[in-house]
Amino acid sequence: MSKQINVALIGNPNTGKTSVFNALTGLNQKVGNYPGITVEKKEGICKLPRGVKAHIIDLPGTYSLNASSLDENVVIELLLNKNDKDFPDVAVVVSDVENLKRNLLLFTQIKDLEIPTILVINMADRMSYKGISLDIPYLEAQLNTKIALVSTRKKNGIAELKELISNYKDLSITPCMNASEIDREYFDNLRKAFPNQLLYKLWLVITQDVNFGKTDRNEIDAVADFKTKSKADLKRLQQKETIKRYQFINNTLKKGQTIDLNTAKDLRIKLDRILTHKIWGYVIFLLILLTIFQAIYDWSSVPMDFIDTSFASLSEWTKNALPAGAFTSLLAEGIIPGLGGIVIFIPQIAFLFLFISVLEESGYMSRVVFLMDRGMRRFGLSGKSVVPLISGTACAIPAIMATRNIESWKERLITILVTPFTTCSARLPVYLIIISLVIPEGRFFGLGYQALTLMLLYLIGFGAALVSAMVLNKILKIKSKTFFVVEMPNYKLPLLKNVVLTVIEKTKSFVFGAGKIILAISIILWFLASYGPGEGFNNAEEIVKTEYAGQNLTDDELHEHIASQKLEHSFLGITGHAIEPAIRPLGYDWKIGIALVSSFAAREVFVGTLATIYSVGSDDEETIKNRMAGEVNPILGGPLFTFASGISLLLFYAFAMQCMSTLAIVQRETNSWKWPLLQLVIMSGFAYIIALIAFQLLK
Amino acid sequence: MQVTVAHLKRGQRGIITDVSSIYIPLKLLEMGCLPGNYVELVQVAHFSDPMYLNINGTHLAIRKETALHILIDIL
Numbered sequence: 001m002s003k004q005i006n007v008a009l010i011g012n013p014n015t016g017k018t019s020v021f022n023a024l025t026g027l028n029q030k031v032g033n034y035p036g037i038t039v040e041k042k043e044g045i046c047k048l049p050r051g052v053k054a055h056i057i058d059l060p061g062t063y064s065l066n067a068s069s070l071d072e073n074v075v076i077e078l079l080l081n082k083n084d085k086d087f088p089d090v091a092v093v094v095s096d097v098e099n100l101k102r103n104l105l106l107f108t109q110i111k112d113l114e115i116p117t118i119l120v121i122n123m124a125d126r127m128s129y130k131g132i133s134l135d136i137p138y139l140e141a142q143l144n145t146k147i148a149l150v151s152t153r154k155k156n157g158i159a160e161l162k163e164l165i166s167n168y169k170d171l172s173i174t175p176c177m178n179a180s181e182i183d184r185e186y187f188d189n190l191r192k193a194f195p196n197q198l199l200y201k202l203w204l205v206i207t208q209d210v211n212f213g214k215t216d217r218n219e220i221d222a223v224a225d226f227k228t229k230s231k232a233d234l235k236r237l238q239q240k241e242t243i244k245r246y247q248f249i250n251n252t253l254k255k256g257q258t259i260d261l262n263t264a265k266d267l268r269i270k271l272d273r274i275l276t277h278k279i280w281g282y283v284i285f286l287l288i289l290l291t292i293f294q295a296i297y298d299w300s301s302v303p304m305d306f307i308d309t310s311f312a313s314l315s316e317w318t319k320n321a322l323p324a325g326a327f328t329s330l331l332a333e334g335i336i337p338g339l340g341g342i343v344i345f346i347p348q349i350a351f352l353f354l355f356i357s358v359l360e361e362s363g364y365m366s367r368v369v370f371l372m373d374r375g376m377r378r379f380g381l382s383g384k385s386v387v388p389l390i391s392g393t394a395c396a397i398p399a400i401m402a403t404r405n406i407e408s409w410k411e412r413l414i415t416i417l418v419t420p421f422t423t424c425s426a427r428l429p430v431y432l433i434i435i436s437l438v439i440p441e442g443r444f445f446g447l448g449y450q451a452l453t454l455m456l457l458y459l460i461g462f463g464a465a466l467v468s469a470m471v472l473n474k475i476l477k478i479k480s481k482t483f484f485v486v487e488m489p490n491y492k493l494p495l496l497k498n499v500v501l502t503v504i505e506k507t508k509s510f511v512f513g514a515g516k517i518i519l520a521i522s523i524i525l526w527f528l529a530s531y532g533p534g535e536g537f538n539n540a541e542e543i544v545k546t547e548y549a550g551q552n553l554t555d556d557e558l559h560e561h562i563a564s565q566k567l568e569h570s571f572l573g574i575t576g577h578a579i580e581p582a583i584r585p586l587g588y589d590w591k592i593g594i595a596l597v598s599s600f601a602a603r604e605v606f607v608g609t610l611a612t613i614y615s616v617g618s619d620d621e622e623t624i625k626n627r628m629a630g631e632v633n634p635i636l637g638g639p640l641f642t643f644a645s646g647i648s649l650l651l652f653y654a655f656a657m658q659c660m661s662t663l664a665i666v667q668r669e670t671n672s673w674k675w676p677l678l679q680l681v682i683m684s685g686f687a688y689i690i691a692l693i694a695f696q697l698l699k
Numbered sequence: 700m701q702v703t704v705a706h707l708k709r710g711q712r713g714i715i716t717d718v719s720s721i722y723i724p725l726k727l728l729e730m731g732c733l734p735g736n737y738v739e740l741v742q743v744a745h746f747s748d749p750m751y752l753n754i755n756g757t758h759l760a761i762r763k764e765t766a767l768h769i770l771i772d773i774l
Contacts, residue, residue: 063730066726068724102731238725242729243733246731272751276751366760373744374745374749407724483727483761486760486761487730487759488751
């Protein structure tokens with residue numbers, strides 16, 4: 001009785017499939033990757049009536065079973081492979097009540113695979129508003145299925161859906177259309193050649209361009225007496241199939257669905273008149289961006305200050321409460337400051353993801369794609385590049401994965417190559433702390449200087465992305481057929497549950513992903529900073545005492561000198577000094593140099609690294625920011641973080657390619673090492689030159 | 700001259716008569732861009748490109764170069 005039912009959620013994009021998934025699974029969900037590819041795999045557990053459990057997979061959105069991308073490929077691969085451990089006992093096709101006609105296309109295809117299928121008609125709460133009425137018993141009879149009318153917004157119909165899933169064995173598996181109608185002769189031959197195979201499955205295997213590792217395409221090619229058709233013929237047949245399916249759907253809906261256009265009220269038209277307007281559309285988009293940056297800066301300062309001081313106290317408390325020794329020192333000077341350097345940025349990152357998910361959920365993002373396409377094409381990009389470029393402000397990795405729906409390879413490649421210029425959330429910590437050190441407070445037309453600087457840095461990131469796209473567009477000689485189709489979904493009030501779950505999930509993966517690296521690096525750094533070879537380190541106390549013998553130093557001052565002598569002659573100090581000549585012209589000292597080098601693991605490590613370096617040997621309870629402000633330039637004297645060195649650092653981080661994970665994902669998505677290496681060398685080289693110029697001009 | 704979707708004015712409707720399958724991706728057909736279905740121009744961006752259409756109840760945007768390959772009778 002305790003066998004889990006495998007359920008696959010399938011549906012067009014923008015049908016609220018994820019809302020249904022969230023309603024079924026709540027917090028019992030996890031996000032991973034399909035083995036070997038970077039397509040996100042969402043799965044969860046749902047409790048059904050009578051103690052049965054269902055394992056639910058939220059498959060990527062697709063318009064049909066004719067895959068044109070890696071994401072869509074996942075859907076077919078699962079549905080065609082009966083031996084897959086996730087192969088669904090029951091498929092739940094989620095459709096949107098307002099786009100039933102189009103949504104049913106996918107439904108009829110899945111029915112033809114003879115998998116038990118439930119049809120969910122989502123957003124049922126909008127039916128009366130849109131003047132739609134449905135004859136459910138008639139539709140169920142025509143489509144050989146059970147229908148669940150669901151409203152995730154009003155929380156209706158989920159219990160009924162669970163009931164249907166638990167009774168999946170009662171579902172009919174009779175197709176609602178006969179695939180062989182597409183071309184009788186061809187399909188008859190197919191049937192003769194493979195009498196034991198499901199006809200529609202064969203057809204899908206034959207027509208898909210994508211490579212099916214697990215399915216039996218080779219088998220089909222191996223049977224010599226069966227002639228496959230030419231590509232053009234196959235495409236013609238696929239077109240015919242689509243027409244046939246629509247004929248069936250139109251006939252079904254003619255009787256099963258009535259739409260009273262008089263009662264239909266359309267918010268879409270009114271909103272689109274403004275939001276996609278030739279002038280107002282852009283003005284509103286700019287205002288939205290402005291609000292986001294102001295909010296990220298202003299709203300999160302309170303929790304950030306709180307976290308900063310809490311970690312400083314925690315570190316101090318650890319030092320006092322635990323017995324002195326290497327472990328306490330590792331904890332108090334290595335791990336806690338290192339982790340503090342990441343935890344502090346949770347508020348901002350959560351806000352950023354909050355805004356991005358609201359823009360996506362509401363349907364506004366598609367309008368941005370529409371507005372920007374023409375302009376973006378001038379740079380060799382597509383309107384769809386806007387989504388990666390905007391989500392690049394969260395993290396370049398999902399952003400690069402989001403380029404998959406760009407149809408033209410050249411536009412897609414350019415988008416992948418320039419996306420790392422956009423200001424990702426890992427740069428944010430670096431920007432924030434440096435801005436707060438070198439940019440004065442004060443306001444300009446109600447906007448803080450610091451917030452404006454931040455906005456400027458984001459604009460520099462976008463600017464760099466656009467300019468390099470233009471250059472790449474000129475250089476790259478790739479011919480690829482381009483076409484551009486983007487759905488403009490209805491405007492929807494974002495569902496709180498969806499937004500909250502997205503924010504939690506993304507923030508969690510950011511913190512844990514970065515947390516692991518930061519933890520490892522802070523331990524290594526602490527070790528390198530706490531131990532050293534030779535006289536300078538081991539006899540630090542003696543050396544300092546002799547050096548300052550004549551001067552009457554207090555114990556505290558003496559202690560400070562010993563600590564800095566030790567740090568300078570530790571392994572870390574020696575390495576830092578070795579690279580200092582290369583970075584001194586940029587205005588940095590060896591400590592920043594260490595932080596810079598460790599940033600190539602991941603940028604956000606910068607603050608944690610400095611926190612660790614600065615806290616080794618220092619006794620006071622101090623925040624990271626105060627420690628940085630107190631640093632003295634070893635050569636020039638005066639504060640190390642001045643306007644010139646601060647700007648130089650900001651610009652270096654704006655342009656440099658300092659993220660191993662991004663390089664790995666670019667390698668995967670372009671299937672070549674050439675592009676990521678090019679990114680690494682060109683971006684970082686450019687960053688060095690710009691930072692050098694900035695410092696030399698400003699100092 | 701053949702009349703195509705690119706000739707529609709804002710708010711105008713037409714009936715699709717033919718789509719040339721060489722230039723039109725299958726995905727567009729699957730979204731309802733098929734002979735016999737209606738098409739309405741909802742909104743255009745600068746230089747009428749891209750075009751925001753309502754095809755058979757599905758709202759989508761395509762570029763002008765694609766719109767030129769969808770033949771219609773203007774209503």
